[in-house]
Amino acid sequence: MSTTEVNDIAAALVLKGHIKMTNPPTPAILDHGQASALGNQPCATKAHEWHLLVGQRVEIRQSPSGMLDRGVVEATTKDGQILWLALEGALSRRMYVKEPGIEAWITG
Template structure:
């Protein structure tokens, strides 16, 4: 499945060439700086980007993106899940 959430073109994990799952859930946001992530809200993919910065308490991060909006603030709220993407490089 291919989605176009927010500012990017995203291939979901099921679309990888070998069919393997190439993501892992991210519970500790303070460790995500520099990593590529997918953002899900209530199980729905809403965006994708590279984590540019995270607050010390790990409750807010800045997501660097492609497109007309170069950054997005993401707050750690109930229902918000980040998935680390290992096999998809960002520009």
């Protein structure tokens, strides 16, 4: 997926109210994300330090296939190798292990 396609999708989600961009994440724990069509704030930014994500809205992605889940991080282990995600939808919570190909992206 190209950066332009990502920006278009992010802009549509923001306009529909699915992503809120009012609280940008802390730059110290992030990769530089793609700039959204709505300004210079990142539409989604890869997080490296999972232990700092509690309370953040994230997408869990599997490279290269795409998004697996979306929700708010409820808890993490101290070493940041595992997080528990409060899901949006019918399921309540899911656990993810930080391993190659599994990534957390901050969305708002």
